[in-house]
Amino acid sequence: MPSYQMTVNGVDQEIEAEPNMPLLWALRDLLGLVGTKFGCGIAQCGACTVHVDDIPMPACSVTVAAVAGRSVRTIEGLADGAQLHPLQKEWIAQDVAQCGYCQSGQLMSAAALLKRNPNPTDDDIDAAMAGSYCRCGTYIRIRSAIHSAASQMTANYVNAAEKKV
Amino acid sequence: MNMKLDRRSFLRVTSIAGGGFILSSVVPVALAEESVAEASVTAAELNAFIKVSSDGKITIYSANAEMGQGIKTTLPMIIAEELGARWEDVEVLQSPVNKERFGLQMAGGSTTVPRTWDQMRQMGASAREMFISAGSLVMELPREELKTQNSTVTHESGRSMTFGQLASLAAKQEVPDVETLEFKSREDYTIIGTSISGVDNLVIVTGAALFGIDTRVPDMLYAAYHKCPAIGGTVVSANIKEIKALPGIVDAFVVEGNDDPTELLDGIAIVGTNTFAVFDAKSKLKVKWDESGASKDSWTALVEQAKAKQGRRGDDEIVDKGDVNTAFANPDNTTIEAFYEYPFVAHLCMEPMNCTAHYKKGEGLFDDDTLEVWVPTQGPGLALSIADSMFGLDKDQVTVHQMRLGGSFGRRVYKEYIAEVIEISKRMEAPVKLTWTREDDIRHDFFRSGGFQSVKGAVDKQGKLVAFENHFFGMQHDGKPVSGSRFGANEFPILNIENAYASKTMFEIDIPCGPWRAPGSNTTAFVVQGFLDELAHAGGRDYLEFLLELMGEPRWFDEGNVRSLNTGRAAGVIRRAAKEAGWGRQMPAGRGLGLAFYLSHAGHIAEVAEVSVDANKKLTVHQVTVAVDVGPIINRSGAISQVQGSVIDGLSTMMAQKITFENGRVQQSNFHDYPVLRMPDAPRVDVHFIESDYSPTGLGEPALPPLAPAVANAIFAASGHRVRKMPLIEEGYTM
Ligand code: FES
Ligand code: FES
Numbered sequence: 062m063p064s065y066q067m068t069v070n071g072v073d074q075e076i077e078a079e080p081n082m083p084l085l086w087a088l089r090d091l092l093g094l095v096g097t098k099f100g101c102g103i104a105q106c107g108a109c110t111v112h113v114d115d116i117p118m119p120a121c122s123v124t125v126a127a128v129a130g131r132s133v134r135t136i137e138g139l140a141d142g143a144q145l146h147p148l149q150k151e152w153i154a155q156d157v158a159q160c161g162y163c164q165s166g167q168l169m170s171a172a173a174l175l176k177r178n179p180n181p182t183d184d185d186i187d188a189a190m191a192g193s194y195c196r197c198g199t200y201i202r203i204r205s206a207i208h209s210a211a212s213q214m215t216a217n218y219v220n221a222a223e224k225k226v
Numbered sequence: 227m228n229m230k231l232d233r234r235s236f237l238r239v240t241s242i243a244g245g246g247f248i249l250s251s252v253v254p255v256a257l258a259e260e261s262v263a264e265a266s267v268t269a270a271e272l273n274a275f276i277k278v279s280s281d282g283k284i285t286i287y288s289a290n291a292e293m294g295q296g297i298k299t300t301l302p303m304i305i306a307e308e309l310g311a312r313w314e315d316v317e318v319l320q321s322p323v324n325k326e327r328f329g330l331q332m333a334g335g336s337t338t339v340p341r342t343w344d345q346m347r348q349m350g351a352s353a354r355e356m357f358i359s360a361g362s363l364v365m366e367l368p369r370e371e372l373k374t375q376n377s378t379v380t381h382e383s384g385r386s387m388t389f390g391q392l393a394s395l396a397a398k399q400e401v402p403d404v405e406t407l408e409f410k411s412r413e414d415y416t417i418i419g420t421s422i423s424g425v426d427n428l429v430i431v432t433g434a435a436l437f438g439i440d441t442r443v444p445d446m447l448y449a450a451y452h453k454c455p456a457i458g459g460t461v462v463s464a465n466i467k468e469i470k471a472l473p474g475i476v477d478a479f480v481v482e483g484n485d486d487p488t489e490l491l492d493g494i495a496i497v498g499t500n501t502f503a504v505f506d507a508k509s510k511l512k513v514k515w516d517e518s519g520a521s522k523d524s525w526t527a528l529v530e531q532a533k534a535k536q537g538r539r540g541d542d543e544i545v546d547k548g549d550v551n552t553a554f555a556n557p558d559n560t561t562i563e564a565f566y567e568y569p570f571v572a573h574l575c576m577e578p579m580n581c582t583a584h585y586k587k588g589e590g591l592f593d594d595d596t597l598e599v600w601v602p603t604q605g606p607g608l609a610l611s612i613a614d615s616m617f618g619l620d621k622d623q624v625t626v627h628q629m630r631l632g633g634s635f636g637r638r639v640y641k642e643y644i645a646e647v648i649e650i651s652k653r654m655e656a657p658v659k660l661t662w663t664r665e666d667d668i669r670h671d672f673f674r675s676g677g678f679q680s681v682k683g684a685v686d687k688q689g690k691l692v693a694f695e696n697h698f699f700g701m702q703h704d705g706k707p708v709s710g711s712r713f714g715a716n717e718f719p720i721l722n723i724e725n726a727y728a729s730k731t732m733f734e735i736d737i738p739c740g741p742w743r744a745p746g747s748n749t750t751a752f753v754v755q756g757f758l759d760e761l762a763h764a765g766g767r768d769y770l771e772f773l774l775e776l777m778g779e780p781r782w783f784d785e786g787n788v789r790s791l792n793t794g795r796a797a798g799v800i801r802r803a804a805k806e807a808g809w810g811r812q813m814p815a816g817r818g819l820g821l822a823f824y825l826s827h828a829g830h831i832a833e834v835a836e837v838s839v840d841a842n843k844k845l846t847v848h849q850v851t852v853a854v855d856v857g858p859i860i861n862r863s864g865a866i867s868q869v870q871g872s873v874i875d876g877l878s879t880m881m882a883q884k885i886t887f888e889n890g891r892v893q894q895s896n897f898h899d900y901p902v903l904r905m906p907d908a909p910r911v912d913v914h915f916i917e918s919d920y921s922p923t924g925l926g927e928p929a930l931p932p933l934a935p936a937v938a939n940a941i942f943a944a945s946g947h948r949v950r951k952m953p954l955i956e957e958g959y960t961m
Contacts, residue, residue, distance in 0.1 A: 199871065
């Protein structure tokens with residue numbers, strides 16, 4: 062069986078798998094990283110969203126062969142060690158989840174959004190998050206939590222910049 | 227490291243949209259998975275639900291299934307309140323499955339809160355009394371002068387001892403007689419009525435294993451199960467040899483079922499080393515089915531049959547009250563008729579059906595077989611019953627792990643996916659995780675049944691409702707109505723008026739149906755509240771006024787039965803929703819408000835939708851204002867979530883969801899042809915609670931039914947077009 066090298070949450074991994082195995086199942090079944098969820102398998106629901114070289118992608122529709130040599134980040138790698146990502150903190154603070162199943166995908170989509178657009182409008186959020194279904198209907202709180210996390214991150218960034226000066 | 231301190235130092239209070247605050251404990255990630263196993267700490271059990279350790283940590287067990295309805299946070303809040311605990315000291319764990327210890331562990335039908343309200347208060351209050359007894363002994367103070375608060379037993383003099391200090395002694399105190407327990411009054415609540423962040427939230431946002439589908443046990447194999455697309459088809463032959471030769475496949479075999487879709491249907495099991503291998507092999511299966519005994523159901527045929535009978539009375543009478551015919555024939559009255567249609571829909575839980583089982587053969591001659599099951603289910607007892615009925619295992623031979631459910635909405639009250647994996651594990655003599663593909667999940671659902679209602683009504687010269695008639699077209703299987711396919715003699719507004727008639731015609735089907743969020747109510751609300759709005763317009767009346775007039779004097783329709791209509795509660799929520807939404811205000815062209823009320827699961831709920839419709843029938847739902855009376859609210863954050871979720875679920879379903887079937891085969895298969903509402907289309911939801919003094923009832927379901935008629939009535943107000951058919955895309959609407 063072929064084997065593929067990639068970095069997953071900062072750790073080098075060597076994955077032995079059929080080349081057409083979706084990254085989703087390599088993460089869940091081979092690496093035991095079950096935070097990335099299976100919802101549809103056809104790039105429709107966003108439950109499996111991960112970052113490949115910082116770009117959000119549906120892990121169900123990207124093969125291990127296609128990510129060989131690249132860097133993958135999953136929900137398990139969103140926090141910085143013991144320090145939760147501001148989005149994760151807001152998700153808890155605003156009690157976003159209902160069943161919770163879609164939320165890793167939502168968080169990974171939101172994290173990618175804030176990385177490229179630190180101060181998104183409602184429309185920016187809607188556009189970036191439209192690929193992530195939530196069957197329980199937590200959209201209202203997701204939107205609000207993204208705004209709060211964004212303002213915190215911007216504030217932190219400004220503070221850090223001021224300290225440097 | 228001191229876990230307790232860390233927990234507290236991360237405690238935070240956050241204000242939330244819509245008002246109020248949410249309390250949440252944020253445990254640092256690195257600590258989240260460690261347990262607090264410090265040797266010096268001892269833990270004392272006060273009762274089945276409460277354990278308190280000497281370091282002051284309070285463990286409360288949650289016994290019922292958590293599927294997003296928030297029960298794992300709500301019930302422990304009730305216990306903590308009566309106990310006098312400080313929420314930050316509480317850790318909630320999912321209890322083991324044990325009916326003797328924890329009572330009925332089923333969750334569903336919005337019944338968990340009303341059913342356990344007293345039980346949870348008793349658990350908390352009895353432990354509180356035991357702490358007070360212990361405190362009285364140690365501090366040598368009369369127990370009447372002691373109370374509990376903030377996880378301490380305190381005296382008016384200021385003396386106090388913590389629960390941690392008293393735990394082991396408290397556990398040795400006599401358990402008070404339930405009859406003697408007094409519960410706190412509402413004014414004294416410090417936990418109930420506040421907003422508490424879900425107890426699993428940290429695990430959810432960090433992606434640690436939690437759901438059934440996340441189960442991993444040593445040496446586990448992965449399985450897929452393929453059934454006939456038409457219910458009841460049996461396997462003639464399949465390319466098993468080819469499948470077995472595929473990469474990652476360990477075995478493949480035909481399973482002979484018992485022809486019962488709630489237990490085990492014929493199919494092909496494919497077992498491999500990972501989920502992709504078995505899904506991929508499943509897609510390469512070539513099966514010859516014998517469909518002679520399989521379902522031949524056809525949605526188009528049902529539509530034709532119902533339409534042919536519209537406007538006539540049904541086969542069986544449900545209720546005949548007063549004299550509708552005279553009212554309809556009276557030339558002074560205005561009489562109108564309409565035909566409403568709603569489709570079958572799927573549950574579409576975000577987490578597809580799955581289960582993990584390890585069937586172990588007994589080793590020696592006298593050694594019994596054992597079974598361990600990890601299952602996301604609304605009732606862990608279902609696993610025990612299927613293990614018994616199909617596999618002859620006594621409950622002592624079976625261990626069930628209740629896993630969190632990635633949604634359910636009534637779907638996981640069935641156990642066929644449990645039976646399938648037990649069968650496969652038994653054959654493989656290994657632990658096996660069965661995962662359904664999304665296609666399996668949609669095609670082999672227990673659907674919300676579709677149907678039709680042919681309605682007729684009359685208003686008099688003053689625009690007052692004087693007669694109402696309904697011909698309900700429902701679905702039955704083996705002569706029994708399927709879940710939710712009923713129209714009751716007490717259905718609103720039958721009890722409220724003098725002349726009413728209802729009858730039914732039932733169609734026999736094989737497609738499995740089951741409970742789906744607010745069964746029955748989720749379709750009948752659309753018909754009745756839509757048609758009453760039509761009647762109000764026919765009588766030149768404002769619907770708010772018309773509805774309040776129908777409610778009349780405040781009274782129970784069935785005194786002592788909290789699930790019956792209370793017209794006072796109804797009028798209260800109707801007025802409140804109308805007021806908050808600005809009912810009656812001038813709207814720009816193409817924009818309108820629609821009002822609907824519905825009672826289900828004891829919840830009295832009114833909703834006002836504000837909707838715009840443009841010339842191309844593009845729909846925008848700007849806001850939905852909801853007024854709720856389910857008695858006192860326990861977890862405010864969770865309650866608001868349930869309402870927001872119900873509104874979005876209701877809109878999602880009414881907009882675009884429809885399951886059709888021909889020749890017994892379901893024609894939808896995945897999200898591309900069965901779409902869910904996406905974030906850009908989610909309306910604002912404005913929630914108002916009327917916290918009446920009736921005991922609290924569930925909120926997982928009742929906020930859904932009024933949504934569809936509120937939106938349909940708003941569409942009429944905005945555009946003059948009456949919607950009598952769901953989903954809206956079939957009426958030409960888009961979002
Ligand atoms: S599972 Fe990948 S998008 Fe749905
Ligand atoms: S929280 Fe259940 S699907 Fe989003």
